[in-house]
Amino acid sequence: MATVSLRKVVKRFGPLTVIPELDLEIAHNEFVVLVGPSGCGKSTTLRMIAGLEDATGGEIRIGDRVVNNVEPKYRNIAMVFQNYALYPHMTVARNISFGLRAAKLPKAEIDKKVREAAEILGLEDLLERRPAELSGGQRQRVAMGRAIVRDPQVFLFDEPLSNLDAKLRASMRVEIKRLHQKVRTTVIYVTHDQVEAMTLADRIVIMKQGVIQQIGSPLEVFQKPHNLFVATFIGSPAMNLLEGEIVAGGDGPALALGEGMVVPIPDRPGGRIEVGQKVTAGLRPEHLVADLETMSTLPDPWHLDATVTVTEPLGSEALVMLSLGGHEVTGKANSAAMPEPGHPMRLGLDLRHLHLFDPETERAIY
């Protein structure tokens, strides 16, 4: 249980600046996920918090203590590595107790803690096995066990699920969440998978090239992306982007999308749009709808004609790639009423969820 704060933290590797300047405040017991594409500096940030990398500049605090020059072992943290870092020659029990043995705890206490951790993680029957005899998910749990026995102030996770297959990843996600609910501790979790970030985080920190793009709850970053990068990084399938221009419409501004397609822009407080401005419009696939029921709730001017190019049935629903006024877009349709490729399709745009970005600064302007 501790806060973690990074103030004006800089990291350079020789001439290469990985983190130009980073500020981040993490609250008690908060589950924060650092997410971004590879090379965005998220792992480096985590490793600086762990003490495995020195910060070139700035200040890192855990609790009230500045830890820049504190050895990892004195930071009271625990870390789960991507490859789990389980020692192959030790049994599960010895792997879990490694840190406790390092701390020279009495044997009885070590045994007790190992048993407790094993119980929490369902590892009781595996304590005498070696890592090679375990499945990926079990190894992952051992790695977490090694972290929880130490009762750390802060848990650090470095892409812990990326070596697992999709199904196991989903179930381990649930387990990590359950673990956090059980062992209330500050968690900093690094991943490149936005689904993991969305499902696990109290707050998501989205990074790109060492710079924080946005910090917010999963819903916030999904619904109100600050810029194009966040808009396209979060959400799957990715948000549709359409180049367009603001024009004067019948009542208020409208969005011209080319080939004579013009849609009205609903009034929204805080929008900074001017007629004549070039914009990048963003609309998520789930807001490009084709089923009649949903379409009937949308006003008439929000309906447009498109041509189906490819369909991807997913079972309960289907993704439809469409050509909309020369733009390639992805929409969602009812898989029962799947149109054939090449056919025209009437489409409803849910413009209440429209995003507009300045194409130059890439910032959200509406």
Place this chain on the structure above:
Amino acid sequence: MVTGFYHRMSISQKLAMWAWIFLIPAVLFYSIIRFYPTFNSFWISLTDWDLLSEANFIGFENYARMLQDPVFWKVFGNTFAYLFLGTPISLVIAFVVAYYLDQVRFMHGFIRALYFIPFLTTAVAMAWVWRWFYQPVPIGVFNNVLSALGMEAQPFLRSTTQALPAILAPAIWAGLGFQIVIFMAGIRAIPDSYYEAARIDGAGKWQILREITIPLLRPTIVFLVVISSIGFLRIFDQVFNMTPQGDGGPLNSTKPLVLYIYETGFDVFDMGYAAAQTVVLFLILLVITLLQLRLLRAT
């Protein structure tokens, strides 16, 4: 006709055929140059062959003679002295050097090359240089240093107690480069995350060394123990070149089994007895190697 036959063969038959075609040179070489003489020496060890006259079967007489031969037992002891001193000392030195050299970035390649050079140098040349090192003042470097420090000069190669370690030293030194390189490769192969996890978990240097580095180096260590054991059991060049007349003196105090076999066979021409000693050496090597491979598999 031939092509028809070839085309009728299944793919796995063709693969097997080509494999054997490529293996034949090696199989022939090993059969004629290595396996045949090896098995032949078992036979010779049961005869009184002296290179000139006809070999007569004499049963286990050579082996019985060996048991009664004080020189054989002296030599046998020397051989194990080389083994039991040489292997652990060289491995410990090689590990310590590799462990620290791995952490050195400054002139890393150059320093590593310096350690490797003795391994590339002819044993004979090295043996002679070291032989000079051990000479009395004013030729011998070691005695010059001792006398400069005001200490008593040492007889080294002239002493029955000092000669064996004095010969062992260059033998260890010669193999060090190879062992260091192998150890470094082993150390490098241990993932960094193991050390990082250990650092976070609060392990000290000693715990990391004892619980992570050394256990994970076990395959490397077993490999090097096997290789260097075999090397020390077969020690010859250094002894032959560093003792006067190459006789493993003084008073047989440095003579290893291989040198005794050489003398028995090619000075005395007692081929039967030499072969019997060879068989004993072969069995020792076999047992030690099997034992060590078993240890390796236990991991």
